[in-house]
Amino acid sequence: MTHTSTPAGPVPAAPPAAPEAAGRRLDWGLAAVLVLAAFLLFYNLGQRPFWQDEAETACLAKNVLVHGLPYSFDGLNVVSQEEEREFDKVGGYLWRWSPWMQIYLQAAGFAVGGLDAAAGRVPFALAALVAVYWLYRLTRRHFGDRDLALLAAILLTTCVPFLLIGRQARYYAPGTLFVLWTLDAFLSDWQRKTLPLLAMFAGMALLFHANYLLFLSFAPTALAAAFLVYPEKFHWKRLGWLVAATIALVMVPGILLYRIGSQSGMFDVLLVPENLMLYFADLCMFCLPLPVSVYLVWRWRRFALRGERPADPAERFALFAAVLIVFSLLFLGLVPQRFFRYIAHLLPLCAFLLAFCVRRLWNFSRLSAVLLFFLLAATNWLAVYPMERLKIVNRPWQNDFRMLTSNNFPLKLFVTELVCGYPDVNAAIVGFFTANAKPGQTIVAEYGDLPLQFALSGVRVLGGLQGPVPEGVKPDWVLRRRVVRVNRDRFLFGTREFTDSLNFERDYERVPVPFPDETFGNRTDDPNHHYFIAVEPPQKDLEIWRRREGAS
Known part of the structure; x- marks a missing residue:
């Protein structure tokens, strides 16, 4: 293989190739x-529902369709993954954390094709x-x-x-x-x-x-x-x-x-x-x-x-x-x-x-x-x-030999997912609460709160990475996740502190949900973590609790 070099210093630019008739x-x-x-x-x-970061953009895009600007509060739920650093409450909850282009692009998609x-x-x-x-x-x-x-x-x-x-x-x-x-x-x-x-x-x-x-x-x-x-x-x-x-x-x-x-x-x-x-x-x-x-x-x-x-x-x-x-x-x-x-x-x-x-x-x-x-x-x-x-x-610890972190035929894995589908954890969460949660109820979710906010109407969704759960909240539903999260200062997120303080044996009953509690679901922005084919058991099931009638 040959290699042609020229001396250091300014080099005359090669003339552009003449346009070919075939190029037209x-x-x-x-x-x-x-x-x-x-x-x-x-x-x-x-095929897969929005995962947490996509749902952040989607919730803001929904508010754009209503107000014309990306507000973080829709009158019931707050969009936040940075403990409410992304906006000024006194400024009407206007989103100020990241650029707006992706929000308006998604709002345009919703305006044409629906939510x-x-x-x-x-x-x-x-x-x-x-x-x-x-x-x-x-x-x-x-x-x-x-x-x-x-x-x-x-x-x-x-x-x-x-x-x-x-x-x-x-x-x-x-x-x-x-x-x-x-x-x-x-x-x-x-x-x-x-x-x-x-x-x-x-x-x-x-x-x-x-x-x-x-x-x-x-x-x-x-x-x-x-x-x-x-x-x-x-x-x-x-x-x-x-x-x-x-x-x-x-x-x-x-x-x-x-x-x-x-x-x-x-x-x-x-x-x-x-x-x-x-x-x-x-x-x-x-x-x-x-x-x-x-x-x-x-x-x-x-x-x-x-x-x-x-x-x-x-x-x-x-x-x-x-x-x-x-x-x-x-x-x-x-x-x-x-x-x-x-x-x-x-x-x-x-x-x-x-x-x-x-x-x-x-x-x-x-x-x-x-x-x-x-x-x-x-x-x-x-x-x-x-x-x-x-x-x-x-290679992450949760690696599977059918992921991109192992020797594979990547396009085969990708097409397999497209054609055969994938049992996404966010689909299971959204599907469960769509069928069971009622307007006016409150859900505290340790993670996956934003996909729920986007999908549910009239239901208050707290938790995730929003920061401390407000005092006096008695949630009708609690979604516990297997991954324990800490904030940027390496302190436990307020949602986990809140759920740890609940008396589940006295006030709640666990609802069996035989679905694996994967961490992210459709986290396609990191090929280290994307699953194309479902992982076999054993896996920890989703942990969902329903408030008992008459609980204090």
Whole structure:
């Protein structure tokens, strides 16, 4: 496999590929990929109910349909997972904790399709589908290589972690799309033309209002990576105007609206080493297999040692993507909370890197390229097996050998879930209380309170991560969960303290519910925890208590 480098310093940009006449005709390969992606993203989209985080967005979206703004209180129930830090009660319970875009997207889905899980997820699945197309468009438009573009789109479509986050009613898929939008504009002639410059600004603004943590982890790291890999693309005057406009028109109003400064106290420097280690494990397990990363480091060693940049435009962008991924992980290591969803917007860049490796290998050995493509698109063997051998696999204790944390055929697991269904714990909880709870009653739920708030009408639902249960509450129903939760200060959540204080033997009777008490249900934002096939017994059953008649 050959490698062409140029000396350090400004390098003339390669001229864009001449547009092909065939490029204006229907690309049947792309059409087939988009049809497959649409099936995988939209089929049985409402199969599982909203889990806790999705339900948070859904409850706020319901209030948007009524009031036009995302209020956290509907007159009966309060939406909170941060012990009521997300709003000011004196300000009418207006949501101020996170950006509103995902709330309004979900409200739009509800307005068109009704208040159900499928309708609420459609705008986000559509964003994921457009992201597949945009990755193809970016690659073919700027590098003129249809095969590379198709490979990248296929590898993103068959990436099960991407499909999981794309089917979720949260900011993950829109954020991913806006990253691609911004990079597409950056590769265009923004130094001389106004439209690409405006497109970059719009991409930054949309990304901020999708999730400001994604914006903060992407904007400065992308700028640093571009400075190292594309120094010739900088037009400092235009860049200055872009940065100034983004700060003045996007960041400052957003900081005031979302009260970003109030969350800065969660920083803990002691968590940084662990966060970096876990992000590295997640990257290797689900995004970019370790052997591929090692090869890329070796291939671009001259860049690391002497600043030599590849002359080929596609390889230059691949190098940029790799540097951006590394810088993003280093930035995210500073953030106290660590979740896979914070790196989900990097999945298209990982797909491009994998496609680049397959495309280059094709020029050296077609049989080897086909084998590599099969391993990357159909299995997770290259991702999991090396990590196991090196004993650095990030496998949770509740791992099952039919999850993505073990050697598997991920797409087979994913399609099995789509076609055969899954007995989701939130479906069992919502189904039980829909059938048994009556309007005017009160439920205290240790977790899963927000799916109940979304699904039930006229029932007061307390608990979860809302904070202490108000004094004097005598719940008609109590939902105990097997996982004991602590807050950010490592203190027991108020709901568990409340349920521990109840006299269950005297005042309540347990209702048999022969359904496993899984922790999250449809937690698709973390491939470490997603179940595709139900786990066999023994498992702890849900613990639901009903207040006895005449109890004090």
